[in-house]
Amino acid sequence: MDFYASIIPLSALAANAAAQIAFRRAGSGLLRSIKTGFVFGLAVMAVLHERFPSPTGTLAANTLIYAALSYCYFHFLNLGETARRIRLLRELAERPEGMSKAELLSAYGSREIVTARLGRLIRNGQVSRGEDGRLRIAGAHLLIPARILRKLKVLFLGRGSADIP
Amino acid sequence: MKTLAWGGGLFLLGLAVQTTVWKISLPERQSKALLAIMLAALFAGLAAAQLLPANISAPRTWPELAHAALLGLSLIFSWLITYSAIEADSPSLVILLAIDGKGPEGMPESEVYASADDSVLLKPRIKDLVTDRMARLENGKYTLTNKGRAMAAVFSAQRKILGLGKGG
Numbered sequence: 547m548d549f550y551a552s553i554i555p556l557s558a559l560a561a562n563a564a565a566q567i568a569f570r571r572a573g574s575g576l577l578r579s580i581k582t583g584f585v586f587g588l589a590v591m592a593v594l595h596e597r598f599p600s601p602t603g604t605l606a607a608n609t610l611i612y613a614a615l616s617y618c619y620f621h622f623l624n625l626g627e628t629a630r631r632i633r634l635l636r637e638l639a640e641r642p643e644g645m646s647k648a649e650l651l652s653a654y655g656s657r658e659i660v661t662a663r664l665g666r667l668i669r670n671g672q673v674s675r676g677e678d679g680r681l682r683i684a685g686a687h688l689l690i691p692a693r694i695l696r697k698l699k700v701l702f703l704g705r706g707s708a709d710i711p
Numbered sequence: 712m713k714t715l716a717w718g719g720g721l722f723l724l725g726l727a728v729q730t731t732v733w734k735i736s737l738p739e740r741q742s743k744a745l746l747a748i749m750l751a752a753l754f755a756g757l758a759a760a761q762l763l764p765a766n767i768s769a770p771r772t773w774p775e776l777a778h779a780a781l782l783g784l785s786l787i788f789s790w791l792i793t794y795s796a797i798e799a800d801s802p803s804l805v806i807l808l809a810i811d812g813k814g815p816e817g818m819p820e821s822e823v824y825a826s827a828d829d830s831v832l833l834k835p836r837i838k839d840l841v842t843d844r845m846a847r848l849e850n851g852k853y854t855l856t857n858k859g860r861a862m863a864a865v866f867s868a869q870r871k872i873l874g875l876g877k878g879g
Binding site: 549556576607611617626634635639644654655657659660680681683688693699 | 874
């Protein structure tokens with residue numbers, strides 16, 4: 547085995563990120579740009595494996611490495627977009643003299659968070675708002691990971707989510 | 712196959728050690744402890760592989776070791792990211808599970824707003840910033856540490872490159 551076996555999935559990830567940024571800057575939505583970047587990186591990896599043939603085990607390992615690195619990249623983008631801790635950090639970065647807890651909560655309140663999250667869930671077809679104004683589950687793409695995370699939380703932390711009654 | 716067996720196997724070993732440690736006592740800084748356990752399992756395992764007899768298949772050359780380490784590291788970071796969603800309740804997932812719990816009758820929107828308040832969504836995250844040493848609390852004011860400033864700069868740059876708004 548040569549070092550190129552390790553370089554192939556890293557090159558594919560670089561291609562993924564470059565394509566994602568290019569598509570996003572060209573006006574594509576964030577989620578669509580992430581999907582496009584992933585497919586582009588996968589295509590680059592296929593071309594590189596065609597150019598440098600590898601045993602099946604190496605190909606399987608590189609596919610797994612690329613999938614795992616792409617998952618990390620997706621979450622890096624997602625952190626910047628949705629993570630409360632990151633948003634709080636950026637609020638604090640804009641105020642070097644510091645902020646009290648009350649100032650932080652007024653700059654970034656729970657109402658803003660719920661409005662943004664609900665809007666995203668509805669736009670992405672995971673939740674629907676009926677004519678009666680009630681919210682219902684409309685898709686399973688996020689519900690299945692949510693249920694898995696709830697089970698993992700019980701396994702590792704011995705408790706479920708902070709439920710909304 | 713050596714890469715898959717060793718990179719994947721050492722990741723699973725780290726996961727087993729983490730599960731055992733968590734059952735004994737939950738660390739205060741969970742992500743840091745998880746990373747330390749996983750990295751120790753991966754690199755100690757790859758070092759130990761060098762001591763095995765030659766008839767046992769193991770990564771021994773530098774390219775083989777690099778490939779197995781790359782697989783192990785990519786799995787470790789994927790798990791670390793997933794674990795952060797286990798550790799802290801994601802508002803989207805909490806909302807989704809709450810609506811799911813109401814079944815076909817659905818959930819009034821006002822109920823979501825009434826229950827997901829600052830004490831559930833924000834106060835624990837402010838406390839986390841101090842626990843993770845990204846911010847300090849002095850004289851009733853939160854200010855960023857160098858670590859917090861570096862993290863904020865990374866994500867501000869990311870949002871600028873991608874042309875995104877404030878987020879959150």
